[in-house]
Amino acid sequence: MAALAQLINYAAAERLATSFDVAAAMLLVYDCSLTLGMEIEFVWSSPGGFVKVLYIVQRYLPFCDAIFLCLPHQSAVNIDPDGCHVVETMRGWLMIFGFILSEAILTLRVWAVWKRDLRLGVFLLFLITLTTVAEIYVTRTFLHDLQFSIKPYPEFVGCFLTSANRIVYLDWVVLMIYEAVILVLMIIPGIASYRRGENVNLHHVIYRDGIIMYIYLFALSIVNVVVVCALSTEYLAVISSYVYVLALRAK
Template identity: 50%
Template sequence: MSTISDIIKELKQLTDYVESVRLVTYFDVAGSTMFLYDYLITLGMEVDLVWSSKWTFMKMLYFAQRYLPFVDAVALCFLNQLSTTIDPTACKMVEKARGVLMIAGISLSELVLTLRVWAVWERSSRVGLVLSILFLLAVSSSFVVSGFFLSSLQFVDKPYPTFQGCFITSASRVVYMNWVILMAYEAAILVMIVIPGISAYRLGGDTALHTIVYRDGVIVYIYLLALSTINVIVSISLPRMYLDILWSVERCLHSILTSRVLLDIRAYGRRAHTVWADGITELHFDSEVINTEPRFARRLGWARIRRGGA
């Protein structure tokens, strides 16, 4: 028979858990709101610069990483967190689908940014091989870690009828390795974009082009590296109830920042009289830059493809 102290202890544990679920929900909603807001304010640029362009590998990547958050960071997130009728079986299915889609979405965003880095290294075969190995190791390791984590999740029936979301009773901390892997990968890519960036600035030339290709790329990776580092700290130091508090935020930021990188580069190309591109990565800039900065142009491996829009 439970004593008064046992009942009070159980009630406190339940109260703490409900408060943690509410806080995680707030962060999930914040991430989704941030994504939806950015989508709405950049939709005009996307329609003008992407929708009407011809279909390429990069365009397919753009749409995949751009629109996948509507599923994992918005629909599945809210279903998992806010439903009052979802059962433990459905909870596990939703959480597994959400976890896989999030890793896939982050991987697609990282692939886009990695292709940017490969472009500024003159599409070197050696650099391409190194980047391919690093990317495949990072992605495969993340899926393996996610598999272990998602298998460790245990759900039970709701403690009371109006409880919103899923009631989780067990989760492995191994998930922090995902953020360690991402942090290491982002640090490596950051170094690889800084090196040619320093060389490009020494050559001088169009500062607007340098800003779009190098400075913005560096800033994006600093943001992502910082957030991955915070995720590692949170996953290790805070109670298990807060393991996923920043997942949606980082997931949405990957999509937002990657989309901004592509849109800004295409906007730069649209302002030019002549569009230049490097093929698969579709970096654009105008003919005057080629004429005044031949060494810089050769570094990026750019070649004129057509006259007109992006």
């Protein structure tokens, strides 16, 4: 009876995770459809450069891990445990790569707001390097410890996760620390700009909207930490794709 109850709970968690994954995929497609015209006009037609390539890769990378790599995990009929591990490893590394690209964009934005101050540039380079190393270490440990098993019954669809390391919550903690530092660095020049009475519209776009975005991302990270630490293993990644897409589209 205990095994049956555990299996029922797992199936419920998988159904919930599937709902969030589908919601994330639809949000991604919808958001891209809203901005595609502007991106073609102002991004795709602009001169090439590092920032343009960085933006395009970060913008469209989620289609790989949040849509295409979700399909085998959620709907594959004949996938074996080794295949599940390969798919989840690819998905995990692509997600962390997307986060790192997003942090790079945020770092460049803050550096621009500080008028490319050399000392701050060195600090930001150190910060994003430290963040990247920590994210890679945690992700490598988490993906290495993932364990999948054969289907518990013939009609089971997707991958059957049996064990996972909760160390993955540290990925979100690291992002929270990084975003807290970035938030402070954004608030300081924002207050100074407001006191000088500079262009109000520019102030709203660069500072007010930027600060709101950082607070929003910080709150998303807290939600994921609570989910990972408080719920059972089968709920470990239940909202990861959704939070991932929301975080990347906000940037």
